[in-house]
């Protein structure tokens with residue numbers, strides 16, 4: 135199906151319309167949006183399709199067929215996405231199809247370990263959404279995130295990895311020595327080993343303009359995108375360790391870095407605070423919050439900021455803005471799994487497990503393997519892991535390491 139011909143008829147206030155648009159966005163499927171509140175012809179079309187009723191979202195496909203208020207599973211089915219696995223048991227199930235998960239899967243499948251990857255959105259979702267990966271070894275001109283993800287997916291398919299898309303893992307539990315995975319559609323799978331590669335999300339400010347300008351002046355990674363701002367003026371939003379450390383890094387590229395801090399002081403280690411305050415390229419605006427990201431020609435141009443003590447608003451002209459207000463790991467589905475998480479919810483692995491609890495739960499005969507969690511046979515790699523470095527190359531590297539550790543684990547069971 136030529137997906138570009140999908141039209142979503144809805145209204146800005148409709149939560150199911152937002153869910154459907156989010157689903158299409160996560161799968162990188164282009165569509166046209168028609169708001170029936172602003173478009174009389176669109177409203178008439180919806181009423182005609184629904185026998186006189188005004189039901190939204192009504193989603194029309196290239197072949198003229200349409201779905202009314204579809205669930206995500208119905209949409210996935212219509213779009214031909216594979217959402218059911220061919221079997222119930224695998225040697226390895228990988229949870230998450232980003233660079234860590236897909237790299238691990240292609241390594242294990244290449245060694246004839248039968249491998250299923252379960253992905254809730256599109257493969258490589260975080261890296262796929264990145265306009266350009268400029269720091270990938272072997273790509274001297276950089277590579278578009280979407281191209282990189284498609285290549286990784288194809289490579290995994292070539293080695294026979296089974297890939298499930300649009301399927302969210304909701305629970306991980308044990309049944310005797312099998313590791314069990316439940317998905318949102320009510321399916322149950324089991325495996326000899328699991329790899330958690332579900333990544334994390336950068337926290338956002340959730341103010342107007344932010345989502346629209348991500349990658350076009352709004353960024354979350356100084357190592358990735360700082361070099362685009364040589365000789366420019368950038369803003370850093372946040373006052374913790376990462377905001378201050380990343381500000382120092384940005385001074386290597388930008389001529390001027392303005393840090394916007396909501397409170398009246400940093401929440402960072404003393405030595406970093408001193409380095410920041412001593413740096414002539416950095417200035418700090420205390421008690422300052424961003425209310426809007428404003429673009430010109432589809433590129434960030436200025437920030438609408440507010441002094442939260444005085445209530446004054448003003449515009450700050452800026453070339454780029456970096457948001458460092460924390461990361462949320464995608465580990466909600468591990469809540470009752472017994473897997474050790476750190477205080478922020480990231481998965482603890484290897485030596486850190488030993489420091490925390492001495493031995494993996496249920497197995498006192500050996501120390502945990504590298505990247506193994508507190509439960510023997512369950513591994514973690516990439517951004518979801520505590521102390522990971524939040525880069526594509528390191529996520530892929532951890533994926534390959536985890537695959538080799540899985541191989542070692544499987545030899546002994």
Ligand SMILES: Cc1cc2nc3c(=O)[nH]c(=O)nc-3n(C[C@H](O)[C@H](O)[C@H](O)COP(=O)(O)OP(=O)(O)OC[C@H]3O[C@@H](n4cnc5c(N)ncnc54)[C@H](O)[C@@H]3O)c2cc1C
Nearest residue numbers: 230232233234254259260303333358516517524525526529
């Ligand atoms: C805007 C932006 C720009 C970036 N730019 C760069 C850059 O230029 N260079 C660089 O090296 N890094 C960059 N990064 C960081 C990089 O994308 C990540 O470090 C990398 O993608 C981490 O890989 P991962 O496989 O660990 O996790 P992810 O890429 O986050 O993949 C995890 C996958 O798991 C899936 N998942 C989560 N929960 C579930 C569940 N319950 N069930 C099933 N699936 C689930 C997610 O949908 C996702 O596809 C950028 C990140 C962002 C957000």
